[in-house]
Amino acid sequence: MNPYLVGLFVPLIFSVVLRKQRKEKKRGVPVEVGGEPGYAVRNYRFTSPVETTHEGVSTIPELFEHSCKLYSDHHLFGSRKLIARETEVSPDGRSFEKLHLGSYDWKSYSQAFEAVCSFASGLVNLGHAKGERVAIFSDTRAEWQIALQGCFRRNITVVTIYASLGEEALCHSLNETEVSTVVCGPKELKKLIDISGQLDTVKRVIYMDDEDVSIELSSAKTKTPWTITSFIEVEKLGHENPVEADLPVASDIAVIMYTSGSTGLPKGVMMTHGNVLSTVSAVMTIVPSIGCKDVYLAYLPLAHVLELAAEAVMVAAGCSIGYGSPLTLTDTSNKIKKGTKGDASVLGPTLMTAVPAILDRVRDGVRKNVDAKGGLAKKLFDIGYSRRLSAINGSWFGAWGLEKILWDFVVFRKVRAILGGQIRFMLSGGAPLSGDTQRFINICLGAPIGQGYGLTETCAGGSFSAYDDTSVGRVGAPLPCSFIKLIDWPEGGYLITDSPMPRGEIVIGGPNVTAGYFKNEEKTREVYKVDEKGMRWFYTGDIGRFHSDGCLEIIDRKKDIVKLQHGEYVSLGKVESALIVSPYVDNIMLHADPFHSYCVALVVAAPQAIENWAHSKGITFSDFEELCQKEETVKEVHASLVKAAKQARLEKFEIPARIKLLSQPWTPESGLVTAALKLKREVIRKAYAEDLAKFYA
Template identity: 50%
Template sequence: MENSEYGKYGVGVAVSIVLLSMVCMGKKKKKKAEKLGVAVQVGAEAGFAVRNAQYKGLVIAPYVGITTVASLFQKSCEWYSGQLLFLTRKLINKDVITAKDGSKLEQLYLADNRSRKTYAQVYNGVCIFAAGLVEFGHDIDTRVAIFAEPQEKCQIALQGCFRQAITVVILDASLSEENLVHCLNETQVSTLICDSKQLNKLTAISSSLKTIRKVIYFEDDLGYRATTNMCDSSESNKDWKLSSFDEVERLGREAQVSARCPIRVMITHGNLVAAAAAINTVIPRLQINDVYMAYLPLTRISELIIQLAMVSSCCPIAYGSPSTLMDTSSKIMIGTKGDVSVFKPTIMAAVPAIIDHVRQGVLQKVEEEGSKKHFDIACKHRLAAIQGSWFGSWGLEKWFWDFERARAILGGKIRFMLCAEAPLSEDCRRFINICLGAPIGQVYGSTETCGAVAFNVQWGDSNVSRVRLPLPCCYIKLVSWEEGGYTISEKPMPRGEVVVGGLGVTMGYFNDDMETRKVYKVDEGGMHWFYTGDIGQFHADGCLEIIGRKEDIVKLQDGDKAMSKSYPKKKKFSVKSNLNLKFD
């Protein structure tokens, strides 16, 4: 009899354990799908347009009355005058080593201590440089080019030019001599601002440059100064005026001048300010305690927009470079620290090459420890938590493998990563979500749309083709493409070419009216619309999914049409290689 009673209790306990396990392993009940995008009536060609459901209209600027980047920067500095804006590291020493293949490699010894500048200090420097640039002799009716690696002086020089309404051409520091000559001659730049180490390259091509008359270079912390005859290698360029950045600052005095010169992809202040305001709305809990790690060149329109968003949100910007980013980066001397270890950023851009480097370092560490089995178990638990399962865990996986060691590679405090380039691979996204414990904000856009069209926070979501809801600075419209068989009347989801309109859409291509007419249209209300060439479809919740590109449609022998490439892998629409700006 007693055994029978115990048997009943035993069955009861067993059933309870089974039911509890089923509950624990089940996923959380999903909430009703939230409406993220709503249909909206817009002008121009008929189509199915969607706007961000959280905003009744397009966001124009972070602050009321702001129409230019110069005014945005000034207002931000007035509001946050005593707050921290720039973080930098001083160069202590540098050396050149010879690699096994015989190539020369520069290594840097950067200080562990951080140099700080407040909004007020940076603004003062911008005003001084702006005045000094005119005093130096730059004709404000001509263009300035910035050709340097990422650093605080680039942003100061850029803002200084904006204050004088000077057109700026931003060039990638890795450009070859041939491409540099082409860019400078095509844009007819009269003043070049560059790193001191770029002067040798400039000297080599001086005879080929037609319009350069003045050169301003950034001195390094070791006190490098160029000689007055460095750029005098050709008879035609002996009238070049050479000066350091510090010397130009010393020439500073107040002046009020305005100019307006259009070039290539013509981007207005209004475009940049609206795009920055839109990015501000999607970065979660952006605050004074955050630090943004800036290591990408301003030639990337997305990087310029993100930095402007940081400036207007009182978020400090730490400057580094890809070659000094981590402790193991190529230019960091052995035993010294990389940029992220010193600055400990909370927000940074997710670039495939950097993430792959971190990922390989973690996997190598796992292999060396012989802890792959434990690592896989920890990843499984963390992934389950990300996907909303009660069976997942946040913290308990430390019993198997501590992900803080992976986070430490990027400073240990990363809470959000932005990817504004081509989508990261699924492996990269999974690595960021699981090992770094951070969501990824994928921005969909191009130079023609000021880098900001749609935004998707990828947190355990493997569908990269869904670019989700429009950013609040623009409308997204699908226009029927009858030839390809994609129409807005299709059920259950309208499909067609993705067309973007709003405050972030640029004016067109300078001196290329034919190309501008192909992809830009202006409606009866004066709004610009850009035809991306992407084929998309809207889901019931208002989110956009990219399913192909017009250029990838091929005609089959039987008359049907098909994609020449496999989709729905998201493909970014075309981006001009060099950012050229026009300011109004």
């Protein structure tokens, strides 16, 4: 036989065999647990929940110190140099700030540990007393982690607050927790000054140094009674006047994490050191390939449990963490000066975390770019994508071996370069990721995307898809720190006796389940339970089903289900996930009224796609807002939604009968979505109450 053919087909045969083995592999197994009856599953490798994987380590500061000693000379925290800020003016007269950023400056693990110890001592020298709390109110950056770990070395509970939080929620978070010290960034300092008269307990503010801080600083010193000190000064003070560590125990509260509040004011979730460590340890047991050669790009909010847990895992594994931001992530990001490089291009990360909304935008951006090129480039992309998809789906006639390498080089190399070209694994969490997006990113990046499922209340721990699991739409088997069970929800028609898979409300138990909500016993008792064996359980409100191999799939959410006038149930989240694939849609919120027989939708329009359509039809318009108000535009977008709905096999009553097309995006700053880009349904409903009322008039 021709040696070339042997070389081509042997890898193919082995790949198909391996795929068959993977499909049959048990990842979770049923188990008997206490508490409310249900269908419970644990990770097949562990009979009891994992709490720590490091001997003698029971808290986060102990884990941090352990890694700093073990990887002392390796890079830990990297930050980009700011070379220049420039202002660009668009043709319509709007101004945009553009940044020229340089290379990464690094702190080694030993240097980072020294900075942490200095900051901890500096806090004491500033007068921060034992028992008082510190709030961190800033975008993600190296100083955020240094402040966090510094507080932990003094057994100080840290209150985490989203940088995008509105004034009311910000005041509520700081006053409820009686914070005495706030660590903030320059733009957050301005927000604090604006509400200084409403803050009851703040005594001192530590600002992270920036050349733009001078104006806010002079204003703060005249308008507030606070002691205001720079981050560098606190470190210097602590370095010159060291104080012994006062380390916590596992049961001490490490973090009070305020959710971004998809409904009403945010709730503070109390996480112990043991909670955080159990999640970190569990992830370490199932992704052992992560190590000190890996580079992680950090850009999601550290005030979100997903990023906090992910960075803790990176530290435990000895990885390097390079900091960026969503606005400087790629070469074409909004704040990157044209002709200069984004964070991913400069850093070349091997690991990243993303929320589904960001991955959806990456997918849409690539597709739009390919469609815009057209011709041979589009044909090559479509053929390459189809060939790789066939291979991943197990076809013998897909692109394997040398053909795979060829398509990777010719077609997908440029796509991978967007994120630095070195990504070997990506984690998606924070919300369900559509199977279409997961497969698209997987093929284009040439790296597996692991879906995780967890909540702030479970310290991000719940389930996690295995590295070798090539399926899509699922969130994996239970993490080794968790038991997951389903309980009946008869009102929604979900039962653990359903065939072919048990279905029901997801309940998570284990050492990662947090202590409850700060100063909110009523809500804590409602969703947290302790069984007769002492295990703590959290009732998520999410609906899931277990596949035969023990992997979980999220299929619904109790709060997102509305019963229409004639008795049909509409799952808002499920329908939105199906409709957002329309190229004309940037974001969408479905609305259903129980007193009517149909649903409607608020649709945030995708500018480029709609403007391209308008130009192709010869439609004239002065601005995008005017275009969105035109009847023919609304009809075109509605038709695309109907098409997407039919492709997803939605029922007729699930397809929005009428839509409102919106020209302005929903951002965390507008208060209409959370920092993880989840819809704030009640806030959006109130903001567009008049438009929604017209739909039913």
